[in-house]
Amino acid sequence: MVSHAITSSRHVKNSARLKPFPYLGGGFFVLGLSLSNTEGSVESDNAPTPWNVAREAKDATQAKKTPLASGQVQGAFVGRRGRVFWMALRFGVYTLLTVGMYRFWMKTRLRRWYWSSVRIGGIPLEYVGDPLEKVLGFLIAVVFLAFYIGVVNLLLMFASFSLFQGEYPAYILSFAGVIPFWFYARYRARRYVLARTRWRGVRFGLAPGAWGYVGRALALWIVTILSAGMLWPLKTFWLEKYVTDRTWFGTVRMEQGGRWTMLFRPFLNVVFPGVGLAGLMIWVGYSERFKGGEMAAGAVLAVWSLIGLVHYQVQAKRLLANAKRAANMGLVAEPRTRTVFRIYVVGYGIAGIVSSVALVPIALAGLIVFEASGGSMGAVQEILAGMPVWAAPVVGGLSYFAMFLMWSALRQAFVTMPLWRLYADTLSVIGADAMGQVQQRPRDEFAEAEGFAEALDVGAAI
Amino acid sequence: MKSITSTIVRVGRKPAQLGALGAFFDGQSAQAHAVRLSIDETRAELVIAWGNTEVRWPLAEIRAVPDQAEQGDLVLMWPGAPLERLMTDESRIAVRCPELRKPVVKVSRWRIATWANAALASVALIILVLVPRMADQLATFIPPAGEKALGDATLERVRSSLDGTGVGQLALCDAPEGRAALDKMTARLTAGYELATPLDVHVLDQKMINAFALPGGHIVLVDGLIQAAETPEALAAVIAHEVGHVVGRDATRHALRSAGSIGVLGLLFGDFAGGALVLFLTEQLIQANYSQSAESTADSFAHEMLSKAGVSPAALGDMFEGFRKRFGDNDGIVAHFVSHPSLGDRIDAAHRAIQTDMQVRPILGDTAWQALRNICR
Numbered sequence: 143m144v145s146h147a148i149t150s151s152r153h154v155k156n157s158a159r160l161k162p163f164p165y166l167g168g169g170f171f172v173l174g175l176s177l178s179n180t181e182g183s184v185e186s187d188n189a190p191t192p193w194n195v196a197r198e199a200k201d202a203t204q205a206k207k208t209p210l211a212s213g214q215v216q217g218a219f220v221g222r223r224g225r226v227f228w229m230a231l232r233f234g235v236y237t238l239l240t241v242g243m244y245r246f247w248m249k250t251r252l253r254r255w256y257w258s259s260v261r262i263g264g265i266p267l268e269y270v271g272d273p274l275e276k277v278l279g280f281l282i283a284v285v286f287l288a289f290y291i292g293v294v295n296l297l298l299m300f301a302s303f304s305l306f307q308g309e310y311p312a313y314i315l316s317f318a319g320v321i322p323f324w325f326y327a328r329y330r331a332r333r334y335v336l337a338r339t340r341w342r343g344v345r346f347g348l349a350p351g352a353w354g355y356v357g358r359a360l361a362l363w364i365v366t367i368l369s370a371g372m373l374w375p376l377k378t379f380w381l382e383k384y385v386t387d388r389t390w391f392g393t394v395r396m397e398q399g400g401r402w403t404m405l406f407r408p409f410l411n412v413v414f415p416g417v418g419l420a421g422l423m424i425w426v427g428y429s430e431r432f433k434g435g436e437m438a439a440g441a442v443l444a445v446w447s448l449i450g451l452v453h454y455q456v457q458a459k460r461l462l463a464n465a466k467r468a469a470n471m472g473l474v475a476e477p478r479t480r481t482v483f484r485i486y487v488v489g490y491g492i493a494g495i496v497s498s499v500a501l502v503p504i505a506l507a508g509l510i511v512f513e514a515s516g517g518s519m520g521a522v523q524e525i526l527a528g529m530p531v532w533a534a535p536v537v538g539g540l541s542y543f544a545m546f547l548m549w550s551a552l553r554q555a556f557v558t559m560p561l562w563r564l565y566a567d568t569l570s571v572i573g574a575d576a577m578g579q580v581q582q583r584p585r586d587e588f589a590e591a592e593g594f595a596e597a598l599d600v601g602a603a604i
Numbered sequence: 605m606k607s608i609t610s611t612i613v614r615v616g617r618k619p620a621q622l623g624a625l626g627a628f629f630d631g632q633s634a635q636a637h638a639v640r641l642s643i644d645e646t647r648a649e650l651v652i653a654w655g656n657t658e659v660r661w662p663l664a665e666i667r668a669v670p671d672q673a674e675q676g677d678l679v680l681m682w683p684g685a686p687l688e689r690l691m692t693d694e695s696r697i698a699v700r701c702p703e704l705r706k707p708v709v710k711v712s713r714w715r716i717a718t719w720a721n722a723a724l725a726s727v728a729l730i731i732l733v734l735v736p737r738m739a740d741q742l743a744t745f746i747p748p749a750g751e752k753a754l755g756d757a758t759l760e761r762v763r764s765s766l767d768g769t770g771v772g773q774l775a776l777c778d779a780p781e782g783r784a785a786l787d788k789m790t791a792r793l794t795a796g797y798e799l800a801t802p803l804d805v806h807v808l809d810q811k812m813i814n815a816f817a818l819p820g821g822h823i824v825l826v827d828g829l830i831q832a833a834e835t836p837e838a839l840a841a842v843i844a845h846e847v848g849h850v851v852g853r854d855a856t857r858h859a860l861r862s863a864g865s866i867g868v869l870g871l872l873f874g875d876f877a878g879g880a881l882v883l884f885l886t887e888q889l890i891q892a893n894y895s896q897s898a899e900s901t902a903d904s905f906a907h908e909m910l911s912k913a914g915v916s917p918a919a920l921g922d923m924f925e926g927f928r929k930r931f932g933d934n935d936g937i938v939a940h941f942v943s944h945p946s947l948g949d950r951i952d953a954a955h956r957a958i959q960t961d962m963q964v965r966p967i968l969g970d971t972a973w974q975a976l977r978n979i980c981r
Binding site for chain 1: 627629630631632633634635636669670671672673674679687688689691709710713715716719720722723726727730731734735738739742745746747749750751752753754757860
């Protein structure tokens with residue numbers, strides 16, 4: 143039914159860059175997306191109308207035609223690094239100045255940008271979430287959570303001191319009580335984001351089912367923990383399947399095909415070093431030896447398991463994407479572990495090094511004070527006492543915020559954006575000829591937006 | 605469907621030679637329509653046409669979808685038909701749309717305001733009514749061992765938050781002679797009292813003039829207060845007053861209250877500001893602004909305790925008097941003792957409590973008092 147046409151990611155980049163008129167040129171004229179429609183569209187009559195002339199001129203400038211299978215459309219990422227860096231930096235400053243209130247706007251605007259950067263067959267995604275509905279959702283979550291945190295925690299604290307003479311049982315119970323909410327919030331946040339995502343004018347959607355997700359997530363986590371992590375792929379697969387099977391594009395429901403065992407192969411690169419590390423620990427504990435050989439083995443195994451984790455993360459995503467179906471449509475994803483790992487290392491490296499520059503004033507001030515004191519601690523204290531009271535907190539605070547802002551903006555520009563670009567550039571949709579049959583779905587009102595996720599810090603993508 | 609009244613694209617001053625092209629999504633299906641764009645000048649409308657169909661958007665109301673990554677292209681919408689989208693690289697259209705950058709409001713301001721008020725009201729209700737009420741009730745049910753543990757934990761927190769360096773804990777003073785003098789004073793005061801939990805009197809090495817009670821019989825005297833006290837009797841009066849708070853379980857109530865409200869405030873303000881609030885609340889715990897009735901109950905308890913121990917209750921009044929002379933009525937440092945408006949009343953009450961027939965004996969000898977004053981040396 144559908145053919146898996148494989149294209150190299152190198153080619154994808156070319157096609158994205160060379161497209162002078164993405165909506166018409168590369169998008170559906172070449173790929174015949176809209177040609178199948180029944181209405182007499184512009185391109186079906188060959189009369190030399192001005193529009194046809196214009197279109198052909200534009201087509202002619204396109205050096206390469208995309209050698210994709212019929213009905214296959216290629217994904218691309220058109221956003222630029224500099225833009226997202228300045229956006230993140232500017233919004234970060236606004237967030238700081240508004241004591242956190244701007245974060246709802248920041249999230250919305252960054253999402254709009256990221257969504258619009260992703261173009262599949264030349265047509266961008268659109269994020270239509272509203273910052274005010276996020277504020278509203280947050281307030282709704284606050285009403286519920288204030289009760290939980292205030293009253294339930296007080297009772298737990300009381301019981302914990304009365305029965306166990308300590309506060310830790312209360313903390314543990316309180317944390318355990320939040321776990322189901324956390325999964326709930328994650329599903330609801332996904333539902334909100336999908337409900338506010340459109341492509342080709344049609345809404346995505348996620349059917350209600352947050353509590354079902356909570357139950358499965360808890361059970362699968364317990365299974366994973368009991369199996370010492372060996373059944374992690376089972377958890378990955380079934381949670382993804384639960385969500386995917388409830389995901390809709392317009393009137394078309396998505397389906398997660400495949401089996402959980404298909405994720406085992408990439409997982410081996412986590413299992414082997416993991417078992418190795420466990421064995422090494424037992425050996426070190428048993429022989430009480432921790433010398434050069436053990437250290438080297440430990441370092442190798444640690445790096446291997448790190449790469450293995452990234453490999454699993456990327457390849458699980460790829461395998462799961464390739465096994466997704468929606469009517470006659472499907473996905474082809476081709477991300478490479480190597481690229482993702484490089485993005486992590488280079489991106490976090492740059493973000494870490496550059497943002498730590500913000501700490502230079504503190505270090506410099508410390509050095510000056512130390513020099514002036516001639517190295518004696520008493521003199522240092524005297525100088526510090528002589529400084530105005532506000533000096534240390536102001537210098538420290540400014541440096542801290544500068545570092546924090548730099549870090550988050552650089553992370554957007556050198557980690558988040560490159561990852562999005564990689565995944566978008568290596569994604570294509572097959573069976574896209576059937577797109578015309580996809581109808582609009584009704585709006586999911588969803589008053590609480592992602593309020594719980596926001597309040598519980600679920601760590602949504604952006 | 606209307607017929608196209610003007611097929612000439614007039615996007616700039618001059619009519620364009622070629623028709624502008626765009627992709628149109630009608631919001632009904634995922635079908636992309638390749639459309640020709642023109643402007644109907646007489647009606648000031650953008651005409652989007654394909655096949656036999658045309659859609660018209662008033663130029664004055666067309667908006668650009670904001671924050672687009674590719675700034676060379678236009679992604680346009682019309683709030684009158686919010687699901688429709690037009691994508692084109694014919695950027696000259698932008699010139700003809702005056703409201704292009706105006707935001708579209710989708711959420712009712714009223715609903716936001718309603719929920720904002722509901723959220724604030726419920727948080728206020730929880731922090732100001734529910735948590736204190738529950739804390740008061742629960743404080744009477746907590747068993748002594750639990751109360752003691754709560755006090756230990758609170759003392760740790762107080763010591764960490766008062767420590768200037770921010771890494772360690774503020775030291776407790778324990779010079780043996782001073783300790784012995786303090787124990788002697790405490791023993792004399794509590795003789796004849798059956799306390800639920802044994803008293804645990806600590807001295808914190810800090811200049812602040814303060815003393816406070818914590819749950820589980822912990823009484824904390826700050827060295828600054830010992831230095832400020834003119835007589836051992838004045839210090840004994842302060843201890844007696846704090847014992848009053850211990851017996852009344854006022855500190856237990858406060859500790860439970862703060863356990864309930866710290867998390868809520870952290871939720872509202874996020875981790876960063878939340879952390880500062882936790883510090884502030886710990887500070888509040890030390891300042892311990894108990895209610896007027898809790899203060900006067902502790903005062904009368906102190907009067908009784910001092911009388912039984914053969915110390916004139918006037919000592920409490922003297923202590924207040926001394927503070928008033930030195931710091932005025934409302935200095936922050938002595939806020940705990942002078943925070944309530946009726947300092948004068950409290951002094952009077954202390955004097956009224958003196959029984960004429962009582963036997964007054966000094967609570968500490970000179971040597972012991974000097975040792976106590978040097979407990980932190």
